[in-house]
Amino acid sequence: MSDELLGVDGPEWLRADGADSDVVMSSRVRLARNIAGFPFLSKASDDDRRQTLELVRDRVLSGGISEGMLWVDVAESSEDERHLLVERHLISRQHAKGSGARGAAISAPDERLSIMVNEEDHLRIQVMRSGLAVAEAMTQIDQVDDAIEGQIGYAFSPRFGYLTACPTNVGTGMRVSVMLHLPGLRMTGEIEKVRRAAKSLNLAVRGFYGEGSEASGDLFQISNQTTLGKTERRIVRDFESTILPKVLDYERKSRHALLTRSRLKVVDRSHRALGILQSARLMTAEEALKLISRVRLGVLLGVVEGVELSTLNRLILLTQPAHLQRAVKSTLNQAQRRIARADLCRDRLAGK
Amino acid sequence: MSDELLGVDGPEWLRADGADSDVVMSSRVRLARNIAGFPFLSKASDDDRRQTLELVRDRVLSGGISEGMLWVDVAESSEDERHLLVERHLISRQHAKGSGARGAAISAPDERLSIMVNEEDHLRIQVMRSGLAVAEAMTQIDQVDDAIEGQIGYAFSPRFGYLTACPTNVGTGMRVSVMLHLPGLRMTGEIEKVRRAAKSLNLAVRGFYGEGSEASGDLFQISNQTTLGKTERRIVRDFESTILPKVLDYERKSRHALLTRSRLKVVDRSHRALGILQSARLMTAEEALKLISRVRLGVLLGVVEGVELSTLNRLILLTQPAHLQRAVKSTLNQAQRRIARADLCRDRLAGK
Numbered sequence: 001m002s003d004e005l006l007g008v009d010g011p012e013w014l015r016a017d018g019a020d021s022d023v024v025m026s027s028r029v030r031l032a033r034n035i036a037g038f039p040f041l042s043k044a045s046d047d048d049r050r051q052t053l054e055l056v057r058d059r060v061l062s063g064g065i066s067e068g069m070l071w072v073d074v075a076e077s078s079e080d081e082r083h084l085l086v087e088r089h090l091i092s093r094q095h096a097k098g099s100g101a102r103g104a105a106i107s108a109p110d111e112r113l114s115i116m117v118n119e120e121d122h123l124r125i126q127v128m129r130s131g132l133a134v135a136e137a138m139t140q141i142d143q144v145d146d147a148i149e150g151q152i153g154y155a156f157s158p159r160f161g162y163l164t165a166c167p168t169n170v171g172t173g174m175r176v177s178v179m180l181h182l183p184g185l186r187m188t189g190e191i192e193k194v195r196r197a198a199k200s201l202n203l204a205v206r207g208f209y210g211e212g213s214e215a216s217g218d219l220f221q222i223s224n225q226t227t228l229g230k231t232e233r234r235i236v237r238d239f240e241s242t243i244l245p246k247v248l249d250y251e252r253k254s255r256h257a258l259l260t261r262s263r264l265k266v267v268d269r270s271h272r273a274l275g276i277l278q279s280a281r282l283m284t285a286e287e288a289l290k291l292i293s294r295v296r297l298g299v300l301l302g303v304v305e306g307v308e309l310s311t312l313n314r315l316i317l318l319t320q321p322a323h324l325q326r327a328v329k330s331t332l333n334q335a336q337r338r339i340a341r342a343d344l345c346r347d348r349l350a351g352k
Numbered sequence: 353m354s355d356e357l358l359g360v361d362g363p364e365w366l367r368a369d370g371a372d373s374d375v376v377m378s379s380r381v382r383l384a385r386n387i388a389g390f391p392f393l394s395k396a397s398d399d400d401r402r403q404t405l406e407l408v409r410d411r412v413l414s415g416g417i418s419e420g421m422l423w424v425d426v427a428e429s430s431e432d433e434r435h436l437l438v439e440r441h442l443i444s445r446q447h448a449k450g451s452g453a454r455g456a457a458i459s460a461p462d463e464r465l466s467i468m469v470n471e472e473d474h475l476r477i478q479v480m481r482s483g484l485a486v487a488e489a490m491t492q493i494d495q496v497d498d499a500i501e502g503q504i505g506y507a508f509s510p511r512f513g514y515l516t517a518c519p520t521n522v523g524t525g526m527r528v529s530v531m532l533h534l535p536g537l538r539m540t541g542e543i544e545k546v547r548r549a550a551k552s553l554n555l556a557v558r559g560f561y562g563e564g565s566e567a568s569g570d571l572f573q574i575s576n577q578t579t580l581g582k583t584e585r586r587i588v589r590d591f592e593s594t595i596l597p598k599v600l601d602y603e604r605k606s607r608h609a610l611l612t613r614s615r616l617k618v619v620d621r622s623h624r625a626l627g628i629l630q631s632a633r634l635m636t637a638e639e640a641l642k643l644i645s646r647v648r649l650g651v652l653l654g655v656v657e658g659v660e661l662s663t664l665n666r667l668i669l670l671t672q673p674a675h676l677q678r679a680v681k682s683t684l685n686q687a688q689r690r691i692a693r694a695d696l697c698r699d700r701l702a703g704k
Contacts (some may be wrong), residue, residue, distance in 0.1 A: 264634060268632055
């Protein structure tokens with residue numbers, strides 16, 4: 001896989017230099033689309049799949065959709081390469097594990113835009129941005145969506161909107177999600193309130209790696225569930241103006257409360273976490289995320305000094321199995337990864 | 353209380369420069385004695401207690417028993433001062449908590465010899481040495497015992513030997529004990545075997561602070577239970593030549609096994625412990641002992657560098673409540689001690 005694609009700086013969304021990046025790690029919008037005139041994937045023959053794949057690949061590589069796109073043939077990629085893309089949130093686990101002709105187009109080096117081809121739908125278009133930037137992501141994905149529609153043509157029903165493989169995506173076919181770092185709400189135990197509130201608003205709360213993944217490192221994905229009966233703009237507005245400001249406010253208040261009521265406990269927790277990251281010789285990915293989250297809270301609250309947020313954000317990704325193996329340039333079993341992960345944390349936090 | 357007594361270097365037994373000090377922290381011999389012509393303490397009047405106290409104090413201060421002895425009037429000491437003596441193993445908890453005229457004579461600055469007056473018996477004579485030095489302690493205590501007997505005269509029965517308040521001490525009135533650091537046996541889970549073996553040999557296994565205290569920091573006291581029907585020399589020989597070499601051998605073998613079979617786990621544990629001690633802002637005495645023990649094992653196995661054993665041994669004592677308060681020169685509640693303890697550990701391990 002191209003080194004150009006997976007540069008050392010990491011994807012743009014990890015820089016945490018966007019708006020409200022004390023709480024919002026990244027914002028994401030994705031669209032589910034199918035190409036007019038081709039059968040849905042559940043009914044597609046191998047030949048159909050190849051045709052849709054080639055159609056999109058040719059348009060992408062000709063620059064007809066967006067400039068500077070790279071093409072990854074997922075079916076031909078190694079397992080390590082596919083995991084790497086999953087960890088970077090460029091393709092889904094389903095796409096990595098799937099079978100048959102399938103691919104992904106990715107904008108390099110920023111990795112803001114990615115298009116999965118032949119996942120559940122013919123096209124899954126995604127734009128990801130650092131910090132709270134749902135509207136910006138929406139603007140970009142609109143342009144891409146228009147470009148693809150102009151070049152390829154979508155399956156669309158005047159009554160239902162965009163047609164998708166799964167009925168939950170029918171309508172706008174759009175899902176908006178944000179990755180939030182909520183250590184304050186987690187520590188004060190109020191996270192369950194947020195979960196309940198989100199559920200009542202028809203929002204899904206998931207872990208760092210989407211459906212079925214635990215909220216490791218106090219990282220939570222919140223996304224809309226409704227795609228039918230609302231316009232794209234309405235979905236974005238509800239999300240960005242109504243729901244998120246409340247969650248951000250809760251999180252910041254709980255951090256402030258921790259700092260005033262349990263300052264020493266927070267200082268102790270974050271310094272212990274840093275001490276362990278700087279000392280351990282064995283480390284699971286789960287523990288690394290937990291410790292990084294605690295240090296991150298300490299840095300954000302100004303009680304841990306000398307550690308850059310960008311270093312921590314990068315470690316979130318680099319401590320994941322596939323990235324770890326890429327960093328040490330070899331394939332490792334689980335026991336070896338624990339050693340390499342501890343080494344990496346010590347090195348990075350020593351500024352190496 | 354005299355600063356001369358409780359100097360910064362700590363007692364001699366903490367230096368860990370004695371024989372087999374990789375496993376044996378200290379050796380201790382104590383004798384229970386009562387003065388002829390005075391009623392046992394259970395039947396003594398306040399006046400009797402004062403008389404035995406004054407008798408011993410006068411002999412001690414005149415230099416008639418041993419040179420360089422300091423006198424502490426335990427009944428007149430503050431609670432903090434009494435706790436300090438308990439933590440240093442110079443007096444028992446019972447002696448600290450007791451009532452009525454009572455005192456202690458202590459050799460300064462080495463603190464090898466201490467004599468409790470009016471504890472359970474009129475006299476409890478103790479010699480404590482660094483490392484495995486039961487025979488040396490025995491030689492010293494013999495001399496002291498002879499000197500006291502020459503000056504004061506003991507309650508003695510030709511049939512039972514030295515008469516003591518509690519029947520379990522009758523006979524030689526002697527108890528021999530060693531403080532062992534057994535992290536290897538603790539980690540491999542074989543410590544229970546040692547407990548069972550010790551029990552079958554009529555030995556008691558206790559924690560760092562004697563009866564009823566838990567084996568904090570993997571520190572265990574092993575002592576003889578039988579005082580009747582064996583000569584002093586026989587007790588010492590059984591202890592030093594038969595039982596201890598086996599325990600030392602078990603511990604060393606288990607450490608070696610850990611190093612060959614689970615090297616990384618041991619390296620990880622000891623470095624994490626050091627990292628936490630160097631980072632935490634809140635620390636209980638219990639946790640401090642646990643962490644110090646892990647670092648100590650790492651230093652002894654050569655996998656942790658840059659930390660002196662003497663620093664760790666001193667921290668074992670300095671992290672105890674009364675010593676901690678002495679170190680910061682103020683009375684602290686439990687919450688304040690947790691802060692001061694963490695600060696002390698960070699400072700000492702940074703070489704301050």
